Amino acid sequence: MTSPAARTALDLTADLPVPALEDFYRDLHRHPELSLAEHRTAGKLAERLRRAGYETTEGVGGTGVTGVLRNGDGPVVLLRADMDALPVQEETGLPYASQTPGLMHACGHDLHVTWLAGAAEALSAGRETWSGTLLLVGQPAEETGLGAARMVADGLYERFPRPDVLLGQHAVPGPAGLYGHTPGLILSxxxxxxxxxxxxxxxxxxxxxxxxxxxxxxxxxxxxxxxxxxxxxxxxxxxxxxxxxxxxxxxxxxxxxxxxxxxxxxxxxxxxxxxxxxxxxxxxxxxxxxxxxxxxxxxxxxxxPPTVNDAETDRRVAAVHAEVFGAATVLDPGPAMASEDFPHLAAGGLPYAYWFVTATPHEVWDAAPGEDLPQKLGTVPNNHSPHFAPDLSTLAPGVRTLVSGALAMLGQSSP
Known part of the structure; x- marks a missing residue:
């Protein structure tokens, strides 16, 4: 039997404005900005949050953005997307490649911002189905490890509702359509x-x-x-x-x-x-x-710091993802040697779940040498590569992962 959170997530994301999300993503990709200089990106995200009905604040911790949507009694759930790009010269050849020489969204943060914007709109439009408070965070400077700590130091949890749980996700190489959940240590x-x-x-x-x-x-x-x-x-x-x-x-x-x-x-x-x-x-x-x-x-x-998922929180999110996308799409990749500053947002030991969304285009994955997942992962463009180009087919699923994860934590209301 499908859980209420999964059913609601599928309902709220059934008619996502995918062409508009694609346009938003392409615009962000064309205009990358370095850590703590994400002024344009932050403005674009803030505009979407305001339009969706969120109490929106810019300039938190420098260039950070918050959006708050209060919707009755219930848990406070934080959804986070990082916004900064890298000093990498893009070599993807995409028609929407970076227009700024020497800068590129080579880690997928433009995709993360798009996912967050889409989730914000879907959850706002379906607020009659859930109760609680959403705190959406557009975080600067993940690549330098400074952004999350700066937002907390700037009063993130004094100026805005303190979350009961935090959720975050990251685009990674792998055949588009898989969702990596690891209870406990996931990043080093x-x-x-x-x-x-x-x-x-x-x-x-x-x-x-x-x-x-x-x-x-x-x-x-x-x-x-x-x-x-x-x-x-x-x-x-x-x-x-x-x-x-x-x-x-x-x-x-x-x-x-x-x-x-x-x-x-x-x-x-x-x-x-x-x-x-x-x-x-x-x-x-x-x-x-x-x-x-x-x-x-x-x-x-x-x-x-190491990123260590709260096992119960991760289990709940992984379970709803398995319902929404199919059990075969959810896997445990084990700890990776990559790192994140997301745990700085969990100031004081707040529980969180952080997961991966694979985003390599299937034609790229199928053409890559190797017979199994580890072999192919070593040959397809990885995060920070000048050839890193996530598949746009992941736009709608990435919104659904956030929406369904949030609904698994929020209170449920009768439509």
Missing amino acids: ASTDIDIVVHGVGGHGSRPETAVDPVVTACFLVTRLQTVVSREVAAGESAVLTVGRVEAGTRPNIIPAEARISLNVRTQSEQVRERMIAAIRRIAAGECAAAGCPREPEVTVGESF
């Missing part, structure tokens, strides 16, 4: 670390008079790869990526310093602390071995 913690290696500069013809920080940095990059392979247990998951190495100005000048930026992904605080300690030790050891005049500077930067 992420930590950025900068290392400055201090050498002694000199002329390229007389290396014996210098201490070359470039050579030391190269040894350090190589040695850091042993942190995961030799200092993290085989049953624990961790990733260490050196994403940037900078040094020097001319081919014949030995520079005085070299800079390394790396990223650590872990699924527990214990492994994170162990890896940071190992990075500090290895950096100090390599610099000492090279005779550097000073110890390296190791700076721990921005961090994303």
